[in-house]
Amino acid sequence: xxxxxxxxxxxxxxxxxxxxxxxxxxxxxxxxxxxxxxxxxxxxxxxxxxxxxxxxxxxxxxxxxxxxxxxxxxxxxxxxxxxxxxxxxxxxxxxxxxxxxxxxxxxxxxxxxxxxxxxxxxxxxxxxxxxxxxxxxxxxxxxxxxxxxxxxxxxxxxxxxxxxxxxxxxxxxxxxxxxxxxxxxxxxxxxxxxxxxxxxxxxxxxxxxxxxxxxxxxxxxxxxxxxxxxxxxxxxxxxxxxxxxxxxxxxxxxxxxxxxxxxxxxxxxxxxxxxxxxxxxxxxxxxxxxxxxxxxxxxxxxxxxxxxxxxxxxxxxxxxxxxxxxxxxxxxxxxxxxxxxxxxxxxxxxxxxxxxxxxxxxxxxxxxxxxxxxx
Amino acid sequence: xxxxxxxxxxxxxxxxxxxxxxxxxxxxxxxxxxxxxxxxxxxxxxxxxxxxxxxxxxxxxxxxxxxxxxxxxxxxxxxxxxxxxxxxxxxxxxxxxxxxxxxxxxxxxxxxxxxxxxxxxxxxxxxxxxxxxxxxxxxxxxxxxxxxxxxxxxxxxxxxxxxxxxxxxxxxxxxxxxxxxxxxxxxxxxxxxxxxxxxxxxxxxxxxxxxxxxxxxxxxxxxxxxxxxxxxxxxxxxxxxxxxxxxxxxxxxxxxxxxxxxxxxxxxxxxxxxxxxxxxxxxxxxxxxxxxxxxxxxxxxxxxxxxxxxxxxxxxxxxxxxxxxxxxxxxxxxxxxxxxxxxxxxxxxxxxxxxxxxxxxxxxxxxxxxxxxxx
Numbered sequence: 001x002x003x004x005x006x007x008x009x010x011x012x013x014x015x016x017x018x019x020x021x022x023x024x025x026x027x028x029x030x031x032x033x034x035x036x037x038x039x040x041x042x043x044x045x046x047x048x049x050x051x052x053x054x055x056x057x058x059x060x061x062x063x064x065x066x067x068x069x070x071x072x073x074x075x076x077x078x079x080x081x082x083x084x085x086x087x088x089x090x091x092x093x094x095x096x097x098x099x100x101x102x103x104x105x106x107x108x109x110x111x112x113x114x115x116x117x118x119x120x121x122x123x124x125x126x127x128x129x130x131x132x133x134x135x136x137x138x139x140x141x142x143x144x145x146x147x148x149x150x151x152x153x154x155x156x157x158x159x160x161x162x163x164x165x166x167x168x169x170x171x172x173x174x175x176x177x178x179x180x181x182x183x184x185x186x187x188x189x190x191x192x193x194x195x196x197x198x199x200x201x202x203x204x205x206x207x208x209x210x211x212x213x214x215x216x217x218x219x220x221x222x223x224x225x226x227x228x229x230x231x232x233x234x235x236x237x238x239x240x241x242x243x244x245x246x247x248x249x250x251x252x253x254x255x256x257x258x259x260x261x262x263x264x265x266x267x268x269x270x271x272x273x274x275x276x277x278x279x280x281x282x283x284x285x286x287x288x289x290x291x292x293x294x295x296x297x298x299x300x301x302x303x304x305x306x307x308x309x310x311x312x313x314x315x316x317x318x319x320x321x322x323x324x325x326x327x328x329x330x331x332x333x334x335x336x337x338x339x340x341x342x343x344x345x346x347x348x349x350x351x352x353x354x355x356x357x358x359x360x361x362x363x364x365x366x367x368x369x370x371x372x373x374x375x
Numbered sequence: 376x377x378x379x380x381x382x383x384x385x386x387x388x389x390x391x392x393x394x395x396x397x398x399x400x401x402x403x404x405x406x407x408x409x410x411x412x413x414x415x416x417x418x419x420x421x422x423x424x425x426x427x428x429x430x431x432x433x434x435x436x437x438x439x440x441x442x443x444x445x446x447x448x449x450x451x452x453x454x455x456x457x458x459x460x461x462x463x464x465x466x467x468x469x470x471x472x473x474x475x476x477x478x479x480x481x482x483x484x485x486x487x488x489x490x491x492x493x494x495x496x497x498x499x500x501x502x503x504x505x506x507x508x509x510x511x512x513x514x515x516x517x518x519x520x521x522x523x524x525x526x527x528x529x530x531x532x533x534x535x536x537x538x539x540x541x542x543x544x545x546x547x548x549x550x551x552x553x554x555x556x557x558x559x560x561x562x563x564x565x566x567x568x569x570x571x572x573x574x575x576x577x578x579x580x581x582x583x584x585x586x587x588x589x590x591x592x593x594x595x596x597x598x599x600x601x602x603x604x605x606x607x608x609x610x611x612x613x614x615x616x617x618x619x620x621x622x623x624x625x626x627x628x629x630x631x632x633x634x635x636x637x638x639x640x641x642x643x644x645x646x647x648x649x650x651x652x653x654x655x656x657x658x659x660x661x662x663x664x665x666x667x668x669x670x671x672x673x674x675x676x677x678x679x680x681x682x683x684x685x686x687x688x689x690x691x692x693x694x695x696x697x698x699x700x701x702x703x704x705x706x707x708x709x710x711x712x713x714x715x716x717x718x719x720x721x722x723x724x725x726x727x728x729x730x731x732x733x734x735x736x737x738x739x740x741x742x743x744x745x746x747x748x749x750x
Binding site: 195196198200246247248250252263265267269273275277279281283284285286287293294295297298315368369370371 | 570571573575621622623625627638640642644648650652654656658659660661662668669670672673690743744745746
């Protein structure tokens with residue numbers, strides 16, 4: 001066995017072992033299991049990724065992370081901005097034939113360099129670009145939130161399934177060692193049953209003209225953008241999806257936030273009687289934490305959701321031991337490993353759909369003042 | 376000037392200087408200013424306190440704190456339990472003539488040993504005991520929450536006013552140096568304007584038969600008992616009373632919590648556009664913090680509401696410098712100093728009434744799902 005393959009195998013095995021318990025825990029909660037794409041090849045060479053949408057996330061996080069992956073390589077780009085194409089082509093040595101715009105991306109169907117399309121466009125364009133990629137026969141990794149309505153999420157799932165490919169959502173914290181350690185403490189009941197989760201993520205938004213403040217493109221405000229991290233964190237700790245939500249919203253600047261909420265606080269109720277109390281805002285920096293209160297103590301992360309510098313703590317004084325990793329690297333390597341091995345991703349479109357349904361229920365709860373049940 | 380008097384003067388002056396800014400800041404928000412009792416005497420000897428209700432708070436905190444005060448002394452007790460009277464009499468050398476039960480406490484009118492009555496009975500008995508003390512011509516320090524309805528609070532204010540005495544509420548954190556330092560950072564805008572406050576206080580309640588779980592005696596659940604600390608903390612940081620509230624409640628054990636809420640999350644909206652997001656629970660231990668998110672950073676206390684061991688932090692890494700004090704000692708010494716000097720207390724009945732109105736609005740908001748305005 002050549003060295004490269006062996007390293008890949010060890011890595012894949014390790015990721016699979018780590019991923020399995022959570023997937024199993026969630027499996028009964030998933031409406032439809034992700035259709036695994038059973039790979040017939042086992043390739044030694046990394047999978048080619050096409051990055052769609054060259055904004056700051058793609059530029060500052062995803063492209064650099066791709067350079068660190070074992071199973072992936074930056075093969076292609078899709079952008080509507082020619083100047084960005086020139087810059088990326090030069091920086092990453094991308095051949096002209098692998099540079100697309102939104103009108104030409106369907107031609108990827110003829111490009112064997114591309115295995116996976118990573119959709120990093122504004123929320124309300126995810127379905128369009130995911131479906132285009134699926135029709136071109138590619139696997140799709142789609143940034144969170146999956147889309148702005150459950151109908152669009154369902155269309156994405158159907159398109160990727162029809163293509164016989166896999167669809168994963170960019171839930172980077174699922175692959176982050178501190179979050180996984182919290183999940184382990186919760187699931188192994190090391191401090192007893194978790195009873196209450198508190199989580200918050202927010203930041204003070206700048207440029208009032210950006211797409212994140214436009215409902216048509218973003219689908220909502222901080223809830224869709226960063227509140228979703230608290231939902232994910234609560235789901236990891238509870239080991240379930242929420243079955244009901246309550247919510248309150250608040251707005252102090254109706255000009256800047258004419259289109260979307262400014263601050264949202266919400267409760268997620270789980271069938272196992274865990275309640276998660278969450279807050280998200282575009283009003284201030286520094287809200288960035290997740291805490292689990294269990295029978296015999298508490299544990300948490302502060303900050304919890306940054307790209308790096310995550311810090312864990314436990315009330316019993318024991319240390320949270322976890323490596324610092326490039327979360328986008330692990331997220332992409334895991335998805336590539338799933339595709340290579342035929343293992344279904346632990347962050348499937350069904351999870352993205354469920355979270356979009358949860359967020360739509362949170363908006364309804366805030367609007368009506370009622371607790372909204374989730375089927 | 377004898378040593379004792381000089382120390383008292385220095386102490387009183389320091390407390391007055393520290394108390395003034397907050398009192399001034401809140402003054403416009405108070406519906407009715409507290410009627411100051413202009414003392415005509417300036418006595419060197421400490422004021423005699425009668426403790427009413429000898430439960431664990433009185434036994435473990437208030438009586439020991441009285442031994443540390445400069446301006447107060449434990450002079451009398453009121454209890455319905457003869458065994459407790461025997462124990463306290465022996466431990467604190469209380470003469471028989473200063474031992475009352477609830478039927479005889481009106482006779483305090485003839486007892487010059489008693490200047491102040493400290494009401495530490497269950498919430499729904501505060502009015503009865505406060506009014507009895509006022510009718511006996513005594514000043515009253517009443518534990519929080521002031522009572523279980525705004526009508527009863529108003530009756531208490533009227534009775535003490537008619538007696539020409541002062542009424543203070545046992546808001547110990549108002550006199551706690553870490554809380555005062557947070558208040559200073561907020562009011563001096565050291566990290567810019569505070570925009571969001573997060574605060575939570577809860578604990579896992581034990582004995583299901585205790586009065587705290589009975590609506591008739593407690594008036595409510597964790598909100599009335601410990602959520603009120605978050606309301607107070609938010610008011611200190613905002614420098615105002617809230618003008619509107621939203622709330623959500625949640626119950627996972629309807630047997631234990633058949634009478635009162637189990638967990639409540641609520642938002643306080645202030646006229647200066649600060650929002651405070653608070654949570655309180657009887658479900659878990661460890662929720663105990665207050666955080667202010669301001670324009671240029673955040674600062675807070677974790678834990679925030681314990682009797683000791685309060686720890687402060689600032690996002691800019693500067694230290695929160697504050698002494699550890701016996702909060703009941705400072706609370707009682709401050710009230711005694713107010714009475715001795717004729718200065719109105721900074722924690723008057725009007726503040727207690729306002730917080731009870733806020734809590735009743737929170738219950739209404741949770742019940743109706745609507746934002747409730749406070750006049």
